[in-house]
Structure formats: structure tokens, C-alpha cells
Amino acid sequence: MKAAITLFEEQGYEQTTVAEIAERAGLTKRTFFRYFSDKREVLFRGSEELESVWLEGMAGAPPEASPLAVVAAGLDPVAELFAERLSFARIRAAIIAGNPELKERELIKLQTLAGAIEAALVARGAPANAATLAAQAGVTVFHVTFGRWVQQDDPGAFRALVDESLEELRAVTAA
Amino acid sequence: MKAAITLFEEQGYEQTTVAEIAERAGLTKRTFFRYFSDKREVLFRGSEELESVWLEGMAGAPPEASPLAVVAAGLDPVAELFAERLSFARIRAAIIAGNPELKERELIKLQTLAGAIEAALVARGAPANAATLAAQAGVTVFHVTFGRWVQQDDPGAFRALVDESLEELRAVTAA
């Protein structure tokens, strides 16, 4: 995975073949496809960690919290996780932004994440419709926040940016 | 495009080659790729119409309306457009639901749509952050509503389902 990202940075994503990645990592092409279902997937392993951390954070929220509050609670540990990874996140974001296929994959990952959050909300007893909308709203807030975070310089700013976005979302939907 | 959808319905999306589609439509593979940048794109031509209709609807909203109200106004003509197309929408939705690549493409289309809506809100004078969030919220409401609409039997129910989803979104974000 390190090999892949280095090559993507050096030569661009499209210009890097799976054979090259495998060679640099000391693997065969076949083995690469055993680990990653396709070339894009190399850049999205981290999203599994994001999901599990987010869900853990939600589990710690008080039982009476509203669906959106539960979702927001999941972003506390996410902010901690991200605090150490701003420079990596930027490289990755730049690679993804430069390639439509990768943008597609990112969106499907976010959608998968929204599905997992929704399921967790339902498991906590939230009504289905509220769970869907709160999960989607939470992922939107995350996505918007992430975009702002990689454009500024303080690795620790993630949590504060989340709160800003949440507040703005409330303002927008209130009227 | 008709040829493509028929074949996808008959044999499945993955089992249908571009060569087959082209043949049935009386074209060559090369010409197919002149019209559609890739095989997925056949199913998403309609999204351009969705976007233009939505934006038109937004243009008709009163100047003092809140960003989300403007976005919601765009869904009036969208509901009219969809009223005639429930059966087609179902077929298309089933094909897309059965294929991860197509789900990815759908999400990127929705994201593009959100971008256009955001730009239109900014052009009307909305603040950038509010525009981003209102556009995202609007597209989420659309997506959720669409999913509900294809699961019921009244083609004209789209607008009412939009209002339900909007109300639920307000309830979720309020607390």
C-alpha cells in the first residue's frame, strides 16, 4: 500500500499499473488482487478503520441522546484518529481529487459508512426514517468537514470544524 | 440507450457487452463510445435533465426564501417530471442496485448535482457554507425520497414523499 501511494504520487494514479505496484512491493499481480479487489481499493483501506472508530464513538453516547447527537458523538474519536494524519490525508485527497474513478469510490465508501451508521442507530432504537436521515446528515457533515480540514494547517482542528458544520446544518434546516 | 436497457434487463448488466449493445442499436462499439464515455453512462443520461429541471424550479423561488426552501422549490418540477416515469425508474433502479459500479456512478452523479445546486445558491447570494450544506441536504432528501417512491405504487406521490422527508430532516437536526 505504501508502494502504491508512492508510485501514485510519483507518476500519477492512471500512469501506475498494478504490475508496477506489485513489483515494487515484492509481490505478484495475482497476490495484489488477493489483497485488494481492484486498483482503487488500495487507497480506501483506511475507511474500514474510520467506520469502526466512528461506530465505537457512537456506542459511548448516552441512551437518550437524539440520533444526530449520537452520530456526532462518533466523530470525537474520529477527530483524534485524524489528528495524526493530516499530511497523509492531503496526499491521498489530492490523488483522489485528480481522478473521477477514485471520487466515485470515495462516495461509495461514504455511502457504505452511512449505511453502517444507520444500522447502528436502528439497533439503538431509532426510527428507520430518522436513522437514515441522521446517518446521511452525519456523513455529509463529515465530508464537508474533511474537505475544510485538508485545506487548512492545524491537524487538531477537525473537531472544531465538525461543530461549525453541525451548527450550520442546524441553521440551514431550521428555517 | 433503449437497446442497452433492454439487454441489461434480459441478461444483466455485467453479462451484456458493449459490442452487443452496439449491435442491437445498429452501431459499432467505437460509435457507442462516442456517445457514452463508458458503459455505465448509458443509464445516467437522464440525470442531466434532472439537474436542469431542478435548477429551473429553484430559479422560480422568491428571492427572500431560505437556501433549503429554494432547494425544495426545485423539487416541484422534478416531481412532475417523475410522475410519468415510475415504471422506467423502477427498472433502472433495480439494475443499479444490483451492481456496485453503477451505484458508484449514481453517487457521483448526485454529487455533481449537489455541486450545481450549491453553485446556483451561491449565485443567488447564499453564503458558501450554507449553500454547501443546503445543497447536500437537498440531494439527500431527494435520494431518500426516490428510494421510497420506487417502492410504492403511486407515480404522483413524489412531492408528498419529499415533504415527509424534509419534515423528518428538520426533526432530526433540530434537537
Next chain:
DNA sequence: GTCTATAGTGCGATAGAC
């Protein structure tokens, strides 16, 4: 590990509209 099918591209040739 090799081989195959398919998606998708580049480029020159061709055919018809004006």
C-alpha cells in the same frame, strides 16, 4: 502463473451533407 475476454483508446479511412 498463463491465457482470455472485455472495457476503453488512438488514429486513419470512409461516407454523406452542405
Next chain:
DNA sequence: GTCTATCGCACTATAGAC
């Protein structure tokens, strides 16, 4: 004549089957 659409063919990369 130019312009535009389609075609034909050779080509690469990927995904998966054997």
C-alpha cells in the same frame, strides 16, 4: 471543396478463469 459522423482496426489495461 470542407465538415461531421461513423467505421475498422490495432492496441493497452484489467479482471477473472483455468
